[in-house]
Amino acid sequence: MAEAMIEFQSVTKRYQGGQPAVDDLTMSIDQGAITVFVGPSGCGKTTSLRMINRMVEPTSGTITVGGEDVTSVPAARLRRSMGYVMQSSGLMPHRSVLDNIATVPRLNGVSRTDARRRAQELLEVVGLAPSLGKRYPSQLSGGQQQRVGVARALAADPPVLLMDEPFSAVDPVVRDELQKELLRLQRDLAKTIVFVTHDIDEATVLGDKVAVFGVGGKLAQYAAPEEILRAPANDFVASFVGRDRGFRHLAFSPSDGVTIHEVSTLTPAELEHDGGPPDGNWNDGWKLVVDAGRRPLGWAGPGRATGAGPVMVPGGSLFRKGETLRRALDAALSSPSGLGVAVDAEGRVAGVIQAAEVLAVIEAGRRVRQGAL
């Protein structure tokens, strides 16, 4: 059992006497883990987060961090001990990237030279080129700005990170990268992270634990993401998690039982001289096109020689060996040939997987769980 870092005890917040934005919240947030607050808009996630660093004062109840009541520490000092990242990067447009990252150490009285040196190191930690340090924030892409935001939050090496929808405004591909990056960072840093999102997918990908907030600022369920997907506590959670929660839940199941079959491949050069599929080919004549390093490029369709179909069609998503059943099933279902492409850690083709076999593994897993009940 992990140790508690942040505790809410019967915390309620009403703005100007209206309906509570947060209603009698009692929860304990684990040290060194990522806890995600998720829920529809207006359900009190931001308010709950901001009560931790006292940007919002609770109407009643207490919050402790590391066992100490947050009101016992001067607000500015409390805030400097917690990194804060928000949706709009919140970077200061009139300061260089480096000086933005150096902000909190500078407030703490660290010399400019030392603070900048640390900032320069942090650029690399968050995966940015050192040369970007001299730019102004407006000269970076949205994804790069969010990385700078994370670097800035880490600069004073605070034990706690508060993140309010930090990746919501970037496009899905970049968001995916940023999520992976955060998980990678967290493996090294083991901060206590409270992460707010309205996206259940993001919550289940990032969270060690997920708190689902319902309308009126009530905590609807607080559990490991897998449990929330498998056993939603009530109708509200079930509908918030969505109809495809069964599919999402596969993201927590290992793909060990899935067989990887051999596949016939050809290079683009060979494709030029390929006579087309012989009759009775086992896979309707689909062949995987790979580059010289055996990385997948696409599928050569069965109609390629006769001109009845395109020469090559784009492939679906890739399944990296060792990934979850969700990736495996998605790779198989998204492939034009009906065969999911499996690759090794270097991205080279390892073989193909079949949707029917993935489903069989899923079904076998369900039987095992049923037997255990």
Place this chain on the structure above:
Amino acid sequence: MDWFLANSGQVFTLAGQHLALAVLPMVFGLLISIPLAQVARQSKALRSVVVTASSLLYTIPSLALFIILPTIIGTRILDPLNVVVALTIYAVALLVRAALDAFDSVDEDLRQAAVAMGFKPVARFLQIDLPLSLPVMFAGLRVVSVSNISLVSVAALLGIGNLGMLFTSGLQRDFVTEVVVGIIAILILALLMDAVLVLLERLLTPWTRAGAAPGAVAARPHAGSGASPEKTGPAAAAMRLSDAQAGGGGA
């Protein structure tokens, strides 16, 4: 032209006096307006009081103000201080609103971020609100600069030294050249002041001119595959895209 060359010394002296009478109120106006605007931002009621009062102040005719002020603040009618005080009042009337707009122009999210990072109010004001309000503030200052330079010449009617005296004496003597020189001199002064303000703004706000640099859009590190791009291009791109989603690792 001959007249100007013969009297250039006098014109320059008057220009110097004119400049001082225009610039001093601008500086005082700024020093008063900024804290006043900060106070006005505290509540909606205060804000509307300040905005209304500043509009009313600006409607007082300048000549009337030059004449009334001595009886209020106990100066002699010929004291240049009257002009400085009167123009400071006008400057405040204009600059309070400019300052309000200027502080409004600072991104609220950024203020929140500053609070979250543990800025105390004074540090936040000096390091964030003030520098970021400069572009809008300077727009206000440029209006005040032109307005002051033209208002100063009114004070010449009372015999207070400035370029406006070239109008009054030119008119009395029915000497058009002197009036024309006065107009041109005031025009040049106004243009010079404006140029100085523009230059100052450029110096103080370098970040506003930082265009989006090359490579601002995150470059993907994948190398092209080479062979027959017409065929492999789109397919390879699609594969790479799905590769990134499947966890190709960070940039």
